[in-house]
Amino acid sequence: xxxxxxxxxxxxxxxxxxxxxxxxxGAVVVTNGKVVGIGAHLQQGDKHAExxxxxxxxxxxxxxxxxxxxxxxTHFGSTPPCVDKIIEFGISKVVYAIKDTTLSSRGDQILxxxxxxxxxxxxxxxxxxxxxxxxxxxxxxxxxMVKVSCSLDGKQATDEGxxxxxxxxxxxxxxxxxxxxxxxxxxxxxxxxxxxPSYTARIEEGKNxxxxxxxxxxxIDFTLDMFKDTEAPIWIYTENENLTSNxxxxxxxxxxxxxxxxxxxxxxxxxxxxxLVEAGPHITSEFLQSSYTNxxxxxxxxxxxxxxxxxxxxxxxxxxxLADVPNFEIVNTxxxxxxxxxxxxxK
Amino acid sequence: xxxxxxxxxxxxxxxxxxxxxxxxxGAVVVTNGKVVGIGAHLQQGDKHAExxxxxxxxxxxxxxxxxxxxxxxTHFGSTPPCVDKIIEFGISKVVYAIKDTTLSSRGDQILxxxxxxxxxxxxxxxxxxxxxxxxxxxxxxxxxMVKVSCSLDGKQATDEGxxxxxxxxxxxxxxxxxxxxxxxxxxxxxxxxxxxPSYTARIEEGKNxxxxxxxxxxxIDFTLDMFKDTEAPIWIYTENENLTSNxxxxxxxxxxxxxxxxxxxxxxxxxxxxxLVEAGPHITSEFLQSSYTNxxxxxxxxxxxxxxxxxxxxxxxxxxxLADVPNFEIVNTxxxxxxxxxxxxxK
Numbered sequence: 001x002x003x004x005x006x007x008x009x010x011x012x013x014x015x016x017x018x019x020x021x022x023x024x025x026g027a028v029v030v031t032n033g034k035v036v037g038i039g040a041h042l043q044q045g046d047k048h049a050e051x052x053x054x055x056x057x058x059x060x061x062x063x064x065x066x067x068x069x070x071x072x073x074t075h076f077g078s079t080p081p082c083v084d085k086i087i088e089f090g091i092s093k094v095v096y097a098i099k100d101t102t103l104s105s106r107g108d109q110i111l112x113x114x115x116x117x118x119x120x121x122x123x124x125x126x127x128x129x130x131x132x133x134x135x136x137x138x139x140x141x142x143x144x145m146v147k148v149s150c151s152l153d154g155k156q157a158t159d160e161g162x163x164x165x166x167x168x169x170x171x172x173x174x175x176x177x178x179x180x181x182x183x184x185x186x187x188x189x190x191x192x193x194x195x196x197p198s199y200t201a202r203i204e205e206g207k208n209x210x211x212x213x214x215x216x217x218x219x220i221d222f223t224l225d226m227f228k229d230t231e232a233p234i235w236i237y238t239e240n241e242n243l244t245s246n247x248x249x250x251x252x253x254x255x256x257x258x259x260x261x262x263x264x265x266x267x268x269x270x271x272x273x274x275x276l277v278e279a280g281p282h283i284t285s286e287f288l289q290s291s292y293t294n295x296x297x298x299x300x301x302x303x304x305x306x307x308x309x310x311x312x313x314x315x316x317x318x319x320x321x322l323a324d325v326p327n328f329e330i331v332n333t334x335x336x337x338x339x340x341x342x343x344x345x346x347k
Numbered sequence: 348x349x350x351x352x353x354x355x356x357x358x359x360x361x362x363x364x365x366x367x368x369x370x371x372x373g374a375v376v377v378t379n380g381k382v383v384g385i386g387a388h389l390q391q392g393d394k395h396a397e398x399x400x401x402x403x404x405x406x407x408x409x410x411x412x413x414x415x416x417x418x419x420x421t422h423f424g425s426t427p428p429c430v431d432k433i434i435e436f437g438i439s440k441v442v443y444a445i446k447d448t449t450l451s452s453r454g455d456q457i458l459x460x461x462x463x464x465x466x467x468x469x470x471x472x473x474x475x476x477x478x479x480x481x482x483x484x485x486x487x488x489x490x491x492m493v494k495v496s497c498s499l500d501g502k503q504a505t506d507e508g509x510x511x512x513x514x515x516x517x518x519x520x521x522x523x524x525x526x527x528x529x530x531x532x533x534x535x536x537x538x539x540x541x542x543x544p545s546y547t548a549r550i551e552e553g554k555n556x557x558x559x560x561x562x563x564x565x566x567i568d569f570t571l572d573m574f575k576d577t578e579a580p581i582w583i584y585t586e587n588e589n590l591t592s593n594x595x596x597x598x599x600x601x602x603x604x605x606x607x608x609x610x611x612x613x614x615x616x617x618x619x620x621x622x623l624v625e626a627g628p629h630i631t632s633e634f635l636q637s638s639y640t641n642x643x644x645x646x647x648x649x650x651x652x653x654x655x656x657x658x659x660x661x662x663x664x665x666x667x668x669l670a671d672v673p674n675f676e677i678v679n680t681x682x683x684x685x686x687x688x689x690x691x692x693x694k
């Protein structure tokens with residue numbers, strides 16, 4: 001039993017959502033039963049967790065063990081390889097919780113050749129932290145979380161489009177937290193016109209996500225509230241070649257085909273590692289039908305709306321066999337005042 | 348709601364038991380909703396947590412908030428005052444979880460005078476970390492944890508002294524962990540002669556405590572196992588002026604009066620901040636009668652021993668009124684295989 005590997009994972013969790021297209025990683029250096037260095041990868045381009053922890057430890061790293069939430073890297077990226085630094089500091093043992101399946105796995109061998117003991121000790125908590133990251137990185141797309149607020153009968157609004165009263169205060173706070181841990185929020189013009197949202201994270205030290213608007217037609221009402229604030233950049237994806245804006249924080253990206261694939265690839269190229277989809281039925285359904293959705297968060301209000309279901313959160317043109325509809329695993333359910341939060345993972 | 352203060356407390360918990368007579372402290376610097384520095388006070392004489400975190404943050408600390416598990420210090424100890432460093436790095440807000448009642452509390456004012464926003468935000472989890480520390484520091488004695496393994500009828504051994512079979516494997520592992528988080532273990536010659544223990548922490552990266560032996564008479568059998576290993580220093584407290592040892596790791600402290608008070612003061616002067624008492628009925632009872640015990644951990648084996656109770660863990664010469672006997676608060680109970688662990692705090 002060792003608590004140190006858990007500490008490394010805790011450190012990784014502390015920086016989850018702020019490392020862009022890099023993984024959140026934590027590291028702890030232990031010598032003679034004492035923590036002599038702690039580190040985390042704070043943001044893209046910064047020192048890796050191992051380097052932070054080794055720098056803090058200095059000479060005391062000599063002969064010690066480094067515990068890392070993820071297998072140390074062996075490549076020159078924006079920083080030199082961590083395995084070199086581990087060897088340089090005289091570490092005698094490396095313990096890590098998850099193998100980095102996106103890298104060639106020569107790290108163990110390089111370390112062993114340098115006389116360092118290496119142990120891969122699988123930890124479920126770390127797997128949760130990295131599985132979606134690995135998939136997203138392999139596909140060069142961000143991790144995608146879809147958020148839906150709806151009635152018990154699965155509608156985001158009445159047929160008339162009324163929706164503002166669906167969520168309560170506790171849900172709003174929880175959504176702020178979701179925005180905080182994602183690099184960007186994706187929405188469409190329908191939601192903008194109906195709700196006039198700002199998509200900020202109004203919690204203490206809330207980090208506002210980039211606001212990404214999908215509008216093939218480019219018909220956007222620039223008098224809406226979001227365009228008046230400069231809380232976070234606004235990136236518009238459109239097929240309309242004539243769309244322009246003279247505002248500093250508004251970037252217009254014109255794509256020949258505004259498919260999810262093209263948009264997500266472009267976002268990833270721009271350093272967006274995690275996105276939250278907060279949109280109306282059309283975009284939400286498009287994401288849920290795609291293979292890109294990793295997580296689905298549903299907030300159910302204790303109401304049944306009825307009507308024709310014009311704003312049901314999931315509707316599709318094609319009708320699938322029941323055996324072929326998207327399947328989810330329920331990760332957690334909880335009460336937020338009188339609303340129910342259900343966290344799901346795409347299977 | 349802010350998770351950052353909790354992160355600071357988690358960091359403090361990672362170094363609990365390795366900071367000697369200093370408190371375990373954690374700090375997190377946050378700027379624009381991102382963690383830009385993390386730190387912990389690793390050991391006595393080392394940089395404080397705030398300094399570690401600020402050094403990691405560098406320029407990015409400018410305008411940020413620092414979250415600290417304990418009020419930042421204002422004094423020159425082995426390092427310069429943390430408040431100066433906080434001001435120097437351009438921090439705009441300080442949030443801390445516990446007031447340091449052992450220091451004069453001018454810190455808030457110094458920070459406010461420098462134009463820094465200061466918030467004391469009480470956290471129960473941090474209070475648990477520091478309450479015993481404050482008491483111990485005020486009295487210049489270590490925090491004291493007494494550990495007892497006994498039968499359901501409160502005996503550490505049969506009248507014949509048989510005791511080895513009382514604890515199971517799970518309890519032994521748990522006790523290793525207790526040793527790991529304490530600077531020293533205190534015992535007497537009775538236990539040494541009966542159990543021939545080594546008092547090491549045989550867990551991964553276990554930190555062995557200093558082994559403190561109380562022996563007024565100085566009649567010690569130096570052929571016992573403990574004296575053969577050099578796993579950790581051995582400090583003997585005795586009133587016997589003729590006791591000597593030529594071994595490197597054995598220190599003999601001759602006191603005119605080997606009272607608990609004198610011994611504990613001396614240990615504290617030597618940098619021992621936390622001690623675990625693992626002794627027979629005599630020393631255990633002495634500690635439990637005294638005001639020095641902060642925590643009591645009892646492991647009950649599912650046995651009833653009977654006999655006259657020669658080795659009952661608590662016996663006293665004086666009989667107190669029931670209203671005056673030591674009272675405890677039960678913090679937790681748990682099962683360790685077929686033994687019961689009860690954690691108590693002296694009221």
